[in-house]
Amino acid sequence: MIRLDNISKQNGHQILFIDASMGLQKGEKVGLVGPNGAGKTTLFRMITGEELPDDGQVSIDPGVTIGYFSQDVGEMSGRSAVSAVMDGAGPVSELAAEMAELEAAMADPDRMDEMDDIVARYGDVQGRFEELDGYALEGRAREVLAGLSFSEERMDGDVGSLSGGWKMRVALARILLMRPDGMLLDEPSNHLDLESLIWLEDFLKGYDGVLLMTSHDREFMNRIVGKVVEIDGGSLTTYSGNYDFYEQQRALGEKQRQAQFERQQAMLAKEIKFIERFKARASHASQVQSRVKKLEKIDRVEPPRRRQSVQFEFRQAPRSGDDVVSLKNVHKGFGSQSIYEALNFQVQRRERWCILGVNGAGKSTLLKMVAGTADPDQGSVTLGGSVKMGYFAQHSMELLDGDETVFESLEGSFPQAGQGSLRALAGCFGFSGDDIDKRCRVLSGGEKARLVMAKMLFDPPNFLVLDEPTNHLDMATKEMLIAALQDFDGTMIFVSHDRHFLAALSNRVLELTPDGVRQYGGGYTEYVASTGSEAPGLHPAG
Structure with a gap:
């Protein structure tokens, strides 16, 4: 249905594609992956005809309709x-x-x-x-x-x-x-709550056209795609299987390539050593000559390109008391709408509560009351002894000073820290090289989220309150954050619509329902097993 043959494309000085090819057939559901800036959006735009390749050909079967969802939404008012x-x-x-x-x-x-x-x-x-x-x-x-x-x-x-x-x-x-013949979906899982995400998943599973999509939601990608196309270093590589299978195959390929590279390097070193040793001896001249010719003809194996993945490690936070936060007889409403009535809720040290509830159930409001940025109408919210809180709010990113660079922003928050440790911190959160000198106003949503998170985690809190922390993060940063938070020794309360994040980090669930609040002793995985569904709006109230 859709073919890209030997595509080459350059944006300014950046080469995006060199002789790259791929094909999409009716009924295929394909995930498009690659680092930020690799050319995923450009690829979509070439298929829709909004951009042309510098070389090569994009062909679409006659009569095929294409629907393209991008992050740029036009004017729709009125x-x-x-x-x-x-x-x-x-x-x-x-x-x-x-x-x-x-x-x-x-x-x-x-x-x-x-x-x-x-x-x-x-x-x-x-x-x-x-x-x-x-x-x-x-x-x-x-x-x-x-x-x-x-x-x-x-x-x-x-x-x-x-x-x-x-x-x-x-x-x-x-x-x-x-319902076009072909759908191009650029990050359709952004901005969706859990219920919508699961509904969209089912809708796309039942769609019979060709689907090409990007998504930072691992679980969503795994359940929909049966093929992955990776953009890397100008070429397009196709893997059959879901996202997890692609990751395994990619890692395996890298391992084999590395072993091949090392074997060749060892062989070359041996040959060069022989040439160096005997080149001055007339008796070995013909042998030396033939080995030199052999070396000239050898196809050199390139080492695999290393994906930069930096691990963030928590410094040890001071220990809090056993009672971290206590909500007693809390009432909260907006206008005539009551959100909480006589809520009693207790968080103990090392508990990791995920808060679940449909849109408007009061998830962010609960976090705001815990963080002290909103007061209950009645009742009390009390933090325990020695609690040091880190709060990531949905609007945290708007509070960055647009005129400051990434480095100045970090330095302003931690004037006592040395340049070296701040650069290392920036590197952990994906700001390497010149990125550290970017002004905050030009940062993407994902970069702003990473900067806010870096500031929150550098001077380690022992109680994290996180409202949709993964909204703008790419998969690599999410994985880094999950790994870091799994090692975190403190207490957490958080809202997220990312099922991989929920399952990896929660050990308690607080579900907000129209009939009141329910508590579950296990984490998200146990919650799904006991309710039979992945989100509050999808299982019958019982």
């Missing part, structure tokens, strides 16, 4: 979410918009004299709308939006008033409703 989603389906949405205008005109007393024409036009438009199965389309649009956690009110409200994350969902819903 319409409801439902009509913005139906827009993706072409003429039906235009007819729906005209019907809405005509309905308003029929109810307008100032237009009584035009009524015959309006009613006649309405009949024509409605007839055409029905022919195109328009009513079913609206139902399907609402179904997709509901799957992405939209309430009825939000579906019918103006898209312009939605936050960036919700607008992303509208753009995604548009592609899903379109």
Whole structure:
């Protein structure tokens, strides 16, 4: 269906592709992986025709429709979410918009004299709308939006008033409703809560076109793709299997390549030693000559390119008391909506609580009360003795000073620390070389999240309060963070929609439900086993 043959592409001085090829067939679900800046978005844009390769050819079978979801969402205000989603389906949405205008005109007393024409036009438009199965389309649009956690009110409200994350969902819903022959999804799992993520997973499993997607969510990727294409050093390499299988194969390939490289290096060293030793002796001249020729003809094995993976190690945090935080008879509401009523909740040393609940259940509010940035309306929140807290809030990244460089930002937080240890800290969180001199205002969401995390973990707290810490992180940084937090000796309470993160780090679950709060003694894995589902909104209240 889609083929890239011997593609070459350069952006400025950066070479993205050299003679790279890949093919995508109907029914295949493919994950696109590679380090940041390797050219994943450029590849998508070449398939859609928004960019052309410098050399080589992109071919798509005639008649194949392509839907592309990117992180750049266009302007959508002035319409409801439902009509913005139906827009993706072409003429039906235009007819729906005209019907809405005509309905308003029929109810307008100032237009009584035009009524015959309006009613006649309405009949024509409605007839055409029905022919195109328009009513079913609206139902399907609402179904997709509901799957992405939209309430009825939000579906019918103006898209312009939605936050960036919700607008992303509208753009995604548009592609899903379109059901094109080929879907290109760039980070569709960003900005989704757990329920929406699991719904999207099921939707994509049932999609019968060709799917090419990137995602920083390991679990999501594993469950959907059966093939992985890796961009690395200008070439495209295809692996069959899911993400875990790709990682194993890649590691195995690197190991074999390293062994091959070392064997060749040993052989070359031996030959060179012989040449050096006997080159001055006439009796060995022919042997020396033949070995020199042999060396010239040998294809040199390149060592595998090392992926930079730096481990962050926690310095030992001072020990806290056994009672870390205690919430007693806590009431909290917004306007007429009550979120907590008489909540009693206790966190003990070394417990790792993950907080689960549907959108709007009060997960972030609970963390804010624990962190002291929001007060309960009634009741008390008390921190225990010797507790030193680190709080990662969803808006933490907005608090960085845009004019400071990464290094100045770290230095401002830790004036006593030496340059060497701050550079090492920056390196652990992916700021190497010139990255350390970037101004905070030009950092991507992922880079800002890494900088905030570096600041929080350098002077180690013994109690971590984390609100969606992995939202902007790539897979490599997530893995580093999970490994570091598994070694963390303190206490944690956190919210995340990343199932790999939840399963790896929690040993307690607090579930927020409409009927009150439930506590589970095991971690997320035990919670899934006991409730039979992966998210609160997906299992029957019992």
